[in-house]
Amino acid sequence: MNRRTVKSSFLIVVASLLIVGGALFLGPHFINPFGMGDVDRNVLLGIRLPRVLVALIMGAGLGASGAVLQGFLRNPLADPYILGLSGGAALMASGGILFGSRLFGPFSIPLYAFVGSLLTGLLVGFMAYWRRGFWPERLLLAGVGLGFLFTALLMLMMSLSTNEGLRRAIHWIFGDLSISDWPLIPYGGAIVAGGGLIGLWRARALNALMLGDEIAHSLGFSPFRERLLLFISVGLMTSASVSLGGTVGFVGLLIPHIVRFLTGPDARSLIPLSAFSGAAMLCLADLIGRTVLSPMEVPAGIVTAILGAPYFLYLLRRQDVLGG
């Protein structure tokens, strides 16, 4: 790790911690950490903390899976949703919301989303397997194809629906962290952490795959096995974050680019730092979203895009994105 990486990593970690502190105590209602009453304590533990934790888990999952995906697909435009996972999740979750299905109590909607996402992942993986290989182009095309199909089915379902679930479904699709609840957090956190650890474990293989399959093989890695493991890592992280709070754009696509600008392309630092930055970014976006128009809430996904895209475009003008 060079000096630039160490310095930027330090800044990213400090900034993330400050943002988390801010997200807990600031907002439409300021909580003084040194003089909390019962109401404050209830707001903090019952509402703010779970919400901040969900934002952190989702942001970390999306940031890290974006970093893994852009590497192993060798495509700077890849984001965790391009594989159609969010489409499958949205279809199942919205179906659950619209038809009012509560088979699994409070776990129902997140569970539908998770199952929808995982099934889509299996389908995409099956399509991408061809001639004893697991091919990036096939993964992308299968994901995009299935994504279109699921979006169309979702639109069909929504346009035929007349019940009051419609608004909730739309809110879910745009990334709604207000539904975050304590019971889901341990599961979501564990799955994102598991996926992230697989990604970190295979970080060297991910670097090698960026040099091309043949050189990765020459360095001792099996491209098929490595891509499969990395795909599982992305699938777990994306599915868990979509299930926790719907689809939040920008984080998975642009956070890895921003971190790469700041700290370099080595996956061993890129994956954890993208997780940190994604977590902080989403936390900040959620804080802004629930504060600026209070008591109305702007979905975090919309805030991330409005804030993050101009910063990304500024970096794009200043530096070379693709390294070419």
Place this chain on the structure above:
Amino acid sequence: MSWEVDALNILQLRDVCFSYDGSPFVEGLNLCIGEGLFCGLIGPNGSGKSTIMKITSGILTPDSGDVLLWGKDIHSYSGSDRAKLISYLPQLLDLKLPFTVRELVSMGAYPYKIPPEITVAEAVEMVGLQNEIESPISELSGGERRRAFIAMTLLQGAGLILLDEPLANLDIRFQIELIRLLKDLREKKGISVLMALHDINLIYHFDYLFVVKEGRLVCEGDPLEIITEGLLSDVYGVELKVYPQEDGTMLFRV
């Protein structure tokens, strides 16, 4: 010919057949690479050079026949054990890599749990890129980029390096420099090289030459002895005059 395992042969292909989509592409190929030899592989376009390189490196698995690395089936090695013995660089290297020379070269240590014999800086110095060590790969010239990848394979420390047409797209100076570098490494570190190439004007540099046509080995041996007008006419279908020179080089005229 006897196919006993020869301690001096790092790599042997025995009766290798390979087909793409059912149509045979490489048939009954036998090939031995001796320790410390600088070997060339020539043949017309589509003669199977790249396929042979990929079979030799273990990327492609033959339909039948054996690929033996130090007398043992190459596919029986673990990935990292194989990587310590043999390395391969394809013809096309990605031009848009985000890594610096140092980051790229350090990947050569991936097969190792403990750091390999030489350091990244030493490997970079061996290929003469010490002034570019922090430069992005994308800003290097074609010849420098090729050398950066070779530095990575030097750190990898394999005794056999397979290079698929590394001289293509390089001007004459870089071609000569690269050949000198590889021969120098052979002298200093006893590395064996198998290089696929197109330019027959360069074949006198090699200790040993394999000539392939339509997936079959046509001829092998010391280039100065085996390259004749008849062979070139047979393999390439063109009439060339061959003029061996006193200094051990060769001249070709149409």
